[in-house]
Amino acid sequence: MDAAAASRVMRRVASKVKAYIALGANLGDPPSQLRAALEQLRAIAAVEVLAVSAFYRTAPLGPPGQPDYCNAACAVETALEPEALLDVLQAMENAAGRKRGGERWEPRLLDLDLLHMEGRVAQTPRLILPHPQLHLRAFVLVPLAEIAPDLLIPGLGTVRELAAAVDRCGLRSWPESPYRGNGPAVTAPRD
Numbered sequence: 001m002d003a004a005a006a007s008r009v010m011r012r013v014a015s016k017v018k019a020y021i022a023l024g025a026n027l028g029d030p031p032s033q034l035r036a037a038l039e040q041l042r043a044i045a046a047v048e049v050l051a052v053s054a055f056y057r058t059a060p061l062g063p064p065g066q067p068d069y070c071n072a073a074c075a076v077e078t079a080l081e082p083e084a085l086l087d088v089l090q091a092m093e094n095a096a097g098r099k100r101g102g103e104r105w106e107p108r109l110l111d112l113d114l115l116h117m118e119g120r121v122a123q124t125p126r127l128i129l130p131h132p133q134l135h136l137r138a139f140v141l142v143p144l145a146e147i148a149p150d151l152l153i154p155g156l157g158t159v160r161e162l163a164a165a166v167d168r169c170g171l172r173s174w175p176e177s178p179y180r181g182n183g184p185a186v187t188a189p190r191d
């Protein structure tokens with residue numbers, strides 16, 4: 001193989017794709033934890049943060065009596081394989097003090113879900129792509145629609161269409177959001 005062919009192979013193996021990540025927290029100081037997570041992502045050489053949504057305040061799923069969530073979404077570009085990106089996200093969750101093995105949807109200091117990676121699907125116990133609840137969750141779709149409205153989720157439609165169809169009850173803007181969303185306004189009433 002000549003040098004040009006080798007370089008073409010390398011480029012293919014190492015080609016970057018866009019990936020979309022949901023961020024959430026409802027313990028401690030949730031917006032600070034999201035800001036810190038975004039700073040950590042920016043500091044990882046293998047991950048380039050392309051866009052960040054506004055922050056949203058969301059009524060929690062799961063056991064009653066939990067504090068509200070702060071949620072956001074970000075778009076990144078990376079040459080990491082999906083499982084390797086999930087490793088990065090789970091290491092960040094652990095470093096933020098996340099405890100595992102408790103009840104489903106229990107309160108957490110940091111939740112980082114891999115929503116979608118362009119051209120990638122996965123169906124293993126550890127990683128399902130696209131994220132199986134992506135199309136059901138306003139706290140994922142509304143922020144994602146700010147930064148990737150035309151993103152096509154295979155078999156489901158565009159993020160814009162999915163966000164327009166989802167029930168936004170319980171979702172509000174986070175008043176001191178450090179990022180300005182540039183997408184559709186949240187129409188749910190404030191308390």
Ligand code: ADP
Binds near residue numbers: 086115
């Ligand atoms: P949730 O985010 O749905 O509240 P958890 O954060 O507790 O749930 O994640 C539970 C498990 O889901 C993790 O151990 C992880 O391996 C798995 N998982 C499967 N697909 C994904 C994905 N696309 N993004 C993040 N975690 C995933």
Ligand code: MG
Binds near residue numbers: 111112113
């Ligand atoms: Mg998660």
